[in-house]
Amino acid sequence: MGFSASFRSSYCDGGCFLKVQNEIKDSKMRKKFVRASVASSIKSLNIMEIKAPKSEKFRIGVLGASGYTGSEIIRLLANHPNFEITLMTADRKAGQSIGSVFPQLVTQDLPDMVAVKDADFSTVDAVFCCLPHGTTQLSLPIIMSFATLEFLITGLTTLYQDYLVRSTRVSKYHHRKIESANHIVVKKYGSELGFKNPKPLKPKQSLFSLITAHFSLKPSSVLEIILIHKQKSGGGEYTGMGFSASFSSSYFDGGRFLKTQNEIKDSKMGKKLVRASVASSIKSSNILEIKAQKSENFRIGVLGASGYTGSEIIRLLANHPNFEITLMTADRKAGQSIGSVFPQLVTQDLPDMVAVKDADFSTVDAVFCCLPHGTTQEIIKGLPNNLKIVDLSADFRLRDVGKYEEWYGQPHKAPDLQKEAVYGLTEISRREIEDARLVANPGCYPTSIQIPLIPLIKAKLIEVKNIIIDSKSGVSGAGRGAKEANLYTEIAEGIHSYGITRHRHVPEIEQGLSDAANSEVTISFTPHLMPMSRGMQSTIYVEMAPGVSIKDLYQHLSSFYENEEFVIVLKKNEVPHTRHVRGSNYCFMNVFPDRIPGRAIIISVIDNLVKGASGQALQNLNLMMGNPENMGLLYMPLFP
Numbered sequence: 001m002g003f004s005a006s007f008r009s010s011y012c013d014g015g016c017f018l019k020v021q022n023e024i025k026d027s028k029m030r031k032k033f034v035r036a037s038v039a040s041s042i043k044s045l046n047i048m049e050i051k052a053p054k055s056e057k058f059r060i061g062v063l064g065a066s067g068y069t070g071s072e073i074i075r076l077l078a079n080h081p082n083f084e085i086t087l088m089t090a091d092r093k094a095g096q097s098i099g100s101v102f103p104q105l106v107t108q109d110l111p112d113m114v115a116v117k118d119a120d121f122s123t124v125d126a127v128f129c130c131l132p133h134g135t136t137q138l139s140l141p142i143i144m145s146f147a148t149l150e151f152l153i154t155g156l157t158t159l160y161q162d163y164l165v166r167s168t169r170v171s172k173y174h175h176r177k178i179e180s181a182n183h184i185v186v187k188k189y190g191s192e193l194g195f196k197n198p199k200p201l202k203p204k205q206s207l208f209s210l211i212t213a214h215f216s217l218k219p220s221s222v223l224e225i226i227l228i229h230k231q232k233s234g235g236g237e238y239t240g241m242g243f244s245a246s247f248s249s250s251y252f253d254g255g256r257f258l259k260t261q262n263e264i265k266d267s268k269m270g271k272k273l274v275r276a277s278v279a280s281s282i283k284s285s286n287i288l289e290i291k292a293q294k295s296e297n298f299r300i301g302v303l304g305a306s307g308y309t310g311s312e313i314i315r316l317l318a319n320h321p322n323f324e325i326t327l328m329t330a331d332r333k334a335g336q337s338i339g340s341v342f343p344q345l346v347t348q349d350l351p352d353m354v355a356v357k358d359a360d361f362s363t364v365d366a367v368f369c370c371l372p373h374g375t376t377q378e379i380i381k382g383l384p385n386n387l388k389i390v391d392l393s394a395d396f397r398l399r400d401v402g403k404y405e406e407w408y409g410q411p412h413k414a415p416d417l418q419k420e421a422v423y424g425l426t427e428i429s430r431r432e433i434e435d436a437r438l439v440a441n442p443g444c445y446p447t448s449i450q451i452p453l454i455p456l457i458k459a460k461l462i463e464v465k466n467i468i469i470d471s472k473s474g475v476s477g478a479g480r481g482a483k484e485a486n487l488y489t490e491i492a493e494g495i496h497s498y499g500i501t502r503h504r505h506v507p508e509i510e511q512g513l514s515d516a517a518n519s520e521v522t523i524s525f526t527p528h529l530m531p532m533s534r535g536m537q538s539t540i541y542v543e544m545a546p547g548v549s550i551k552d553l554y555q556h557l558s559s560f561y562e563n564e565e566f567v568i569v570l571k572k573n574e575v576p577h578t579r580h581v582r583g584s585n586y587c588f589m590n591v592f593p594d595r596i597p598g599r600a601i602i603i604s605v606i607d608n609l610v611k612g613a614s615g616q617a618l619q620n621l622n623l624m625m626g627n628p629e630n631m632g633l634l635y636m637p638l639f640p
């Protein structure tokens with residue numbers, strides 16, 4: 001699978017993208033090639049219905065789920081197509097839910113953690129053992145005592161390797177395990193050394209000594225050893241996985257594990273249901289063979305690909321099943337490759353960036369416009385009018401052209417287009433966005449503020465006077481352009497307010513809140529720059545309407561956003577943190593009583609580059625192109 005990330009399912013039937021459950025049920029999907037990666041956390045769509053039956057899944061246990069490597073396994077498996085977590089253990093935190101221990105995983109529907117001694121290993125086919133060394137040896141016998149479990153363990157602790165590999169006292173049971181393995185993969189520092197058809201171990205000989213002798217390695221070598229066993233039930237085989245970040249891809253053809261290119265080619269995979277986790281960046285594999293046809297994709301342009309929001313679009317689209325980037329523009333960096341401008345994207349096979357004036361827009365169906373405000377109106381005016389456009393700049397957000405000129409200090413260069421633009425706060429304006437050609441993606445501060453306030457104002461639960469908003473942003477909010485004010489020395493080790501009473505997001509926020517209230521709303525808004533690269537928090541102080549309680553606000557927000565994929569009202573008293581939404585499209589929020597009677601404090605957090613910009617933009621383009629709204633967006637937050 002791709003890096004750190006999330007896959008969504010795409011179901012393609014002869015090039016026609018399937019939207020509704022019935023279409024999918026009626027399609028020939030079960031016989032045809034399908035490029036599917038199934039997310040486990042889809043709430044609002046009917047995709048659950050078309051998930052493969054449970055019997056096709058492997059049930060996974062995570063021992064030590066309350067630790068960092070355990071939670072990273074959970075993050076990665078959130079989008080794994082056929083590994084489903086059915087058991088999680090913890091020690092001090094046994095009995096707790098994953099969301100209470102790792103709020104960034106609150107969206108995952110998982111069992112509570114139990115103590116290892118209480119775990120029922122008959123509910124799993126494989127385990128990731130993420131326990132501290134010194135405890136692992138004690139835990140493994142408990143697991144191994146379940147004879148029915150044809151288990152495979154990827155040791156995340158050195159001690160596990162000690163136990164299975166270095167120990168001179170390999171038990172008969174382990175001898176049997178090793179000998180029955182029909183393939184052993186040995187890795188050193190991530191590189192595969194190979195090692196097939198293991199020779200039988202002599203009594204008391206450790207596997208480690210066998211391997212080090214075989215490869216002439218020093219006895220001190222640290223190796224990762226993966227045993228591949230034939231699976232007793234189901235007739236297939238399964239493979240172990242590497243250390244938490246390196247997943248092996250699995251190709252199943254009628255339950256059979258495909259190993260070589262020829263086997264893949266010769267298989268009936270082209271006609272059968274294939275559940276594949278497709279890596280975009282694995283060069284050595286032949287996954288490209290089974291990627292969906294290019295013609296089934298929408299061709300996407302990214303204008304301003306060399307900026308922060310542009311590169312975030314590229315990161316998100318790397319795992320999007322039917323949006324393919326065919327055009328990218330830059331200004332100063334025109335002519336360069338994406339890998340030279342953003343080395344973290346070097347694995348992406350993308351066209352070089354060109355200047356907007358040299359771009360061939362006949363090669364795209366839709367564009368994300370990630371340009372500075374002030375440059376965007378003219379550029380969008382010049383685009384072919386069959387293109388769908390999501391504009392991330394502020395140039396089309398204000399309906400009142402006069403207000404734009406007043407707050408942005410320049411004339412509006414495309415007032416006609418302004419009439420057509422739909423303001424893209426997805427959860428609020430979904431219907432209009434679906435039919436729009438040009439969507440003005442909201443600013444990051446306005447997103448974090450309007451998501452909690454609009455439902456409360458519409459329901460008349462809060463007063464519209466005296467709304468005080470204190471917001472804080474990471475520095476990426478200011479873009480990648482070099483500015484003295486954004487030097488490390490200017491922003492590290494301190495915070496400061498800016499744009500007090502005159503920040504250009506004021507009219508945008510007031511526009512949205514006034515629409516909700518059906519009357520003019522004026523706010524107090526003070527943004528702050530924080531010494532962090534991403535993240536945004538808005539702390540909002542409001543006066544409740546007469547007779548309204550905190551409970552009413554909480555209940556209304558909870559029910560308003562109950563079926564929303566990306567807006568999460570946390571449990572009572574839980575404080576939203578920016579670090580719990582980092583890299584994801586989630587908005588976490590909560591409501592707290594103020595000490596002043598009748599007032600409430602609302603806190604909402606987003607990642608300014610994702611829900612505050614590129615993630616919401618992708619949500620919008622998904623809607624405009626008829627995709628499920630969450631497609632390509634189920635990246636779990638990156639924490640720590």
Ligand SMILES: NC(=O)C1=CN([C@@H]2O[C@H](COP(=O)(O)OP(=O)(O)OC[C@H]3O[C@@H](n4cnc5c(N)ncnc54)[C@H](OP(=O)(O)O)[C@@H]3O)[C@@H](O)[C@H]2O)C=CC1
Nearest residue numbers: 304306307308309330331332333372373393477479480613
């Ligand atoms: N950063 C954030 O958190 C958010 C930003 N936004 C908005 O999204 C837009 C993009 O922001 P961001 O990515 O941060 O900005 P960056 O400054 O990081 O990137 C700007 C991009 O536009 C290109 N560009 C600059 N000037 C011109 C021009 N005159 N003609 C054509 N291309 C040009 C740059 O090319 P080159 O690198 O070659 O100079 C670069 O690709 C802005 O309007 C911003 O306000 C919205 C929400 C949040």
Ligand SMILES: CC(=O)N[C@@H](CCC(=O)OP(=O)(O)O)C(=O)O
Nearest residue numbers: 394443444445473474475477478
């Ligand atoms: C930290 C920082 O400088 N943030 C930007 C807002 C980023 C954003 O969302 O602005 P757009 O309206 O351009 O989309 C600012 O205050 O101007």
